[in-house]
Amino acid sequence: MPPEHDVPSIEILAPLCAVFRQRLKAEGHKYTPERARVLDAIIERDRVFQADQLVDDLKDSGFRVSKATVYRTIKLLQDAGIIQRVPFNQDQAHYILAYGRAPNDLLINTDTGEVIAVSDPELEAIRDRLAKAHGLRAHSHRLQIFAAK
Amino acid sequence: MPPEHDVPSIEILAPLCAVFRQRLKAEGHKYTPERARVLDAIIERDRVFQADQLVDDLKDSGFRVSKATVYRTIKLLQDAGIIQRVPFNQDQAHYILAYGRAPNDLLINTDTGEVIAVSDPELEAIRDRLAKAHGLRAHSHRLQIFAAK
DNA sequence: GTCGGTGCAAATGCTTTGCATTGAT
DNA sequence: ATCAATGCAAAGCATTTGCACCGAC
Numbered sequence: 001m002p003p004e005h006d007v008p009s010i011e012i013l014a015p016l017c018a019v020f021r022q023r024l025k026a027e028g029h030k031y032t033p034e035r036a037r038v039l040d041a042i043i044e045r046d047r048v049f050q051a052d053q054l055v056d057d058l059k060d061s062g063f064r065v066s067k068a069t070v071y072r073t074i075k076l077l078q079d080a081g082i083i084q085r086v087p088f089n090q091d092q093a094h095y096i097l098a099y100g101r102a103p104n105d106l107l108i109n110t111d112t113g114e115v116i117a118v119s120d121p122e123l124e125a126i127r128d129r130l131a132k133a134h135g136l137r138a139h140s141h142r143l144q145i146f147a148a149k
Numbered sequence: 150m151p152p153e154h155d156v157p158s159i160e161i162l163a164p165l166c167a168v169f170r171q172r173l174k175a176e177g178h179k180y181t182p183e184r185a186r187v188l189d190a191i192i193e194r195d196r197v198f199q200a201d202q203l204v205d206d207l208k209d210s211g212f213r214v215s216k217a218t219v220y221r222t223i224k225l226l227q228d229a230g231i232i233q234r235v236p237f238n239q240d241q242a243h244y245i246l247a248y249g250r251a252p253n254d255l256l257i258n259t260d261t262g263e264v265i266a267v268s269d270p271e272l273e274a275i276r277d278r279l280a281k282a283h284g285l286r287a288h289s290h291r292l293q294i295f296a297a298k
Numbered sequence: 299g300t301c302g303g304t305g306c307a308a309a310t311g312c313t314t315t316g317c318a319t320t321g322a323t
Numbered sequence: 324a325t326c327a328a329t330g331c332a333a334a335g336c337a338t339t340t341g342c343a344c345c346g347a348c
Contacts, residue, residue: 030322030327051313066330071313087236087293091338092312107279110288118279122271127294130267134256136296143292144236145276147285179302179347200337215305220338240313241337 016043016082016099023080034065038073039082047113048086048094086115087142105143118145165192165231165248172229186212187222188231197235197243197264235264236291254292267294 020039021031041057042049054070074095077083084098086106096106096115105123107116123143131138169188170180190206191198203219223244226232233247235255245255245264254272256265272292280287 028327032322032328034329064330067312068314068331069329072328085238087238087291089234089236093240105279107283107285109285116283118283120275120279122275126269126271126275127292130254130256130269131294131296134265134267134296136256136258136298138294138296139259141292141294143276143290145280145287145290147280147283147287149285177302181303181347183304213305216337217306217339218304221303 019099020077020080020082024076027079029076034069035073035076037063038065038070039077042077042083042095042097046097048096048108048115050092050094052092086144104141105145107145107147110146110148168248169226169229169231173225176228178225183214183218184222184225187214187219188226191226191232191244191246195246197245199241199243201241236293253290254294256294256296259295259297 017036017039020035024031024035037058038054041054041061045053045057051067051070051074054074055065055067058065074083078085078095080099082097082099083095086094086096088094105118105120107118108114109116123141127138127141166185166188169184173180173184186207187203190203190210194202194206200216200219200223203223204214204216207214223232227234227244231246231248232244235243235245237243245266247266254267254269256267257263258265272290276287276290
């Protein structure tokens with residue numbers, strides 16, 4: 001039985017790069033080394049991250065990027081639906097890899113910062129019921145569960 | 150039949166003032182006109198608010214407060230459990246009156262921006278089940294339902 | 299009268315932007 | 324060769340803080 005999470009390079013990393021590249025081209029933007037490396041860093045981290053962590057991670061791996069470029073790339077990745085901002089209460093913005101997941105229901109390990117996408121069919125029922133009770137129709141939702149060992 | 154939302158002074162406003170006053174005294178703080186008026190403004194608004202909106206509301210009603218005092222009062226009200234920060238994706242912090250409510254489950258009217266605190270016992274069960282399925286124990290959660298007419 | 303509170307203005311810290319230079323196409 | 328992207332430093336903006344004066348207790 002092959003390991004499930006040790007080989008993201010083929011199944012996850014490559015397609016995401018392609019998605020990003022394609023999206024950039026479609027918008028008339030360029031696929032630069034900086035943008036590729038920022039996405040790499042996000043994929044390698046694979047947990048909630050902040051802009052300056054990417055700068056640090058990349059610097060540690062010997063690649064210098066400016067904060068400005070990281071922030072600009074983060075915006076592009078959001079537009080492409082590859083990452084999503086997580087509504088934390090903190091001042092600094094937090095993001096997660098969102099592409100190809102059900103990014104609305106998140107289980108967040110508060111010890112490690114690891115984020116697991118979860119889902120539950122009942123949830124939709126509850127959400128619809130709560131909205132209807134107030135005369136509204138739900139069109140989306142977000143759930144964050146904070147948990148630890 | 151009396152109007153429902155025009156008489157908060159007796160049922161809601163008075164107790165909250167008392168709670169705040171009592172809490173301030175317990176912590177060795179003072180109950181000042183500024184702090185009273187900030188809480189008034191929050192109660193009158195009775196929807197999601199931001200710090201600078203309170204400054205404006207109070208200025209409109211002829212009461213001048215500094216931003217600094219509003220921010221300091223917001224912190225005190227959070228500590229007292231009277232308001233809570235709402236986890237939005239925006240840069241500016243949003244808060245709601247939370248006292249005596251279940252502030253973790255929010256129904257957000259995307260037409261009007263109105264935020265309604267809701268709750269559902271099943272939700273806790275789902276959250277606990279999802280956490281347990283990943284070997285974790287949930288300690289809190291947040292749900293935001295986006296809905297419209 | 300004593301401290302804690304207030305307003306102001308300056309400081310902070312994350313994020314954005316202007317501009318000259320660099321580089322992907 | 325062109326036009327967008329980059330890095331840097333400066334600007335922006337919400338929030339916090341230092342300090343002199345003020346006022347609730």
